[in-house]
Amino acid sequence: MNRTEALRILGLDNDATADDIKAAYKETAQILHPDRFAGNKKLQDRATEQFKNLQEAYEYLTKGRGSRTSSRSGSRSDASHARPRTVASDLEARLAGIAAARTQLVKQRDAVYDERRNGIAMAAIGGLVALFAGRRPVGILGIVAAIATTAAVWGIVQVVSSQRTIATLDEHIAALNKEERRLSQELDDEE
Numbered sequence: 001m002n003r004t005e006a007l008r009i010l011g012l013d014n015d016a017t018a019d020d021i022k023a024a025y026k027e028t029a030q031i032l033h034p035d036r037f038a039g040n041k042k043l044q045d046r047a048t049e050q051f052k053n054l055q056e057a058y059e060y061l062t063k064g065r066g067s068r069t070s071s072r073s074g075s076r077s078d079a080s081h082a083r084p085r086t087v088a089s090d091l092e093a094r095l096a097g098i099a100a101a102r103t104q105l106v107k108q109r110d111a112v113y114d115e116r117r118n119g120i121a122m123a124a125i126g127g128l129v130a131l132f133a134g135r136r137p138v139g140i141l142g143i144v145a146a147i148a149t150t151a152a153v154w155g156i157v158q159v160v161s162s163q164r165t166i167a168t169l170d171e172h173i174a175a176l177n178k179e180e181r182r183l184s185q186e187l188d189d190e191e
Contacts, residue, residue, distance in 0.1 A: 006057035011100025012093065018062070020093035025058040027094050031101035031176065040165050043108060050104055091187040095180060102176045109169040116162035123155030 007016055010024040032051050037043040129148035133141045 001056065001060050003061065006060045009053055009057040009100070010061075011096035011098075011103075013096070016093065017089065020089060020096075021058065021061050023090055023093040024097035024100070025054065027097035028054055028101050031097075031172070032104060036172075037168075040168070043112075043165060043168075046108055046111075091183050091190065095183050095187070098176050098180045098183070102173060102180075105169055105173050105176070109166060109173070112162050112165045112169065116159055116166065119155045119158030119162060121155070123152045123159060126150070126152030126155055 004014065007014060007021075010016075010021060010028060012020055012024050016024070029051070032047055032054060034044045034047040034051055037047045126148045130145050130152055133145035133148060136142075
């Protein structure tokens with residue numbers, strides 16, 4: 001990992017200050033924390049992985065390896081790179097964190113849409129096969145009908161589960177959009 005990658009994970013630009021990094025980390029950590037997805041094991045696993053990446057990026061940037069004030073020979077203070085902390089820079093950092101979190105949630109939602117689409121296909125194909133094979137429920141056709149029925153039921157379960165997850169992700173994305181509008185308005189008022 002390098003500084004640019006770590007900053008990208010936090011949704012920040014190369015000129016981010018230590019305060020920007022801290023603010024973006026706190027906000028993104030609240031959004032991506034795995035406990036928020038306790039009701040969905042798959043999403044919780046994804047959030048855990050993304051949270052680990054977030055922590056790794058934050059540690060990289062704050063422990064000296066990726067900080068602007070570090071060098072191989074030791075820490076040095078370089079006032080030419082420092083910029084004063086302002087309310088505007090804090091708001092910009094928070095907006096960047098929201099943008100990064102929204103990107104992650106949209107990717108998760110897209111993956112769940114794919115799962116739902118697969119579930120619909122499984123339910124439809126399994127239902128059709130069960131319908132045709134079930135007309136003569138003897139021998140191999142009976143076994144095929146039973147397997148197809150099971151696939152159809154599994155597809156329906158996957159569709160329902162995916163739909164609940166999509167609704168939850170949409171709620172989180174809507175909350176981020178609302179917070180982004182509020183912060184943008186606050187930033188406009190500041191300027």
